Amino acid sequence: SWSAAIFAPLWMLLRGLWLALLIYIAAMAALRFGLKAVGIGDQISSLVFFAVHILIGFEADTIERWTLAR
Numbered sequence: 001s002w003s004a005a006i007f008a009p010l011w012m013l014l015r016g017l018w019l020a021l022l023i024y025i026a027a028m029a030a031l032r033f034g035l036k037a038v039g040i041g042d043q044i045s046s047l048v049f050f051a052v053h054i055l056i057g058f059e060a061d062t063i064e065r066w067t068l069a070r
Contacts, residue, residue: 005057017067028052 004011012021031052035045056063
């Protein structure tokens, strides 16, 4: 899903995937602090976040199915 890859938080919010959104926010914050603590630069951090968003795009159906099954 391209919309999930490009606008992940907004996509989750519009679909009503509150639990997935909370997990996304917590994971991205932890990832941000973890990369800063290790000393990773902004360019590599951007690539990591880009990769996470691509993964969310590929797994959008699974994320939605998992949240709705709960």
